[in-house]
Amino acid sequence: MTTTDTSLDAAATPPESVPEPADVRDPALDAARRSSSPPVSGLVASFRNWLTDLLMPPVCLACQEAIASRDALCPDCWRGVDFIGPPLCDRLGIRLPYSTGGIMISAAAAARPPPYARARAVAHYEGAMRKLVHGLKFRDRHEVRSLFGTWLCRAGRDLIEDADVIVPVPLSRSRLLQRRFNQSAILAQEVARITGLPVHTTALHRTRRTQRQVGLSREQRRDNVRGAFEVPRRQLGKIQGRRVLLIDDVITTGATAEACTTTLLKAGATDVDVLAVAIVADPLRITT
């Protein structure tokens, strides 16, 4: 895979629709996709799309206003997403005030380097992005998965290029039963679908239900998730000697990503990168 497109800068202009990033698509995957679907003439496909739009007109994924394209945001909601583009801290993926050229490390990362190699997030966890994440997690608004997959592939382009396998942050068994799905696994599957990378949704396991992180300080969050993950023995072969791309929905203080990374490195991963749809800009003011 080659990566030639620039960053989320290109994504900062309000579109009517968000094109799939050709630079992160695997041609072999596309060919397989084409060969596995029945041949449909252009006329039939156009009629099918027209009929779908007539029965279910496309709406903005955040505010449900009518728009022209599916899997997209209206211009107002688009402007309400604070996309994170360069200059970035290479380790934490947070925005830096100015570029000094080359690979840049923030003061926070220099003072306390995370166990993962690099983290990247699509946007800050606020405004329309917060609404979209809440919709996916708490209101079963799964139609946002395609847009999130596209955005993740753009924000994580460099990480995807170096990754061998994709692993989502797991939920505890009880929370999975309660919610019926793991939103991070949905995101991981979308990235795998676009890139063709293998995804192992059961490689990382949560050993206990942790207290909700809401309202906990940075240190309390670390204590809360410490030792809460494991790679089951039968899954070790999927991790050993691999560079893992860990997918999460939101990076708050990074405590969960750090605990998962430590577990994956202990299991034999050569390195771990973290990719999320959102990052909390100011973790000291965590409210959700």
Ligand SMILES: [Zn+2]
């Ligand atoms: Zn909208």
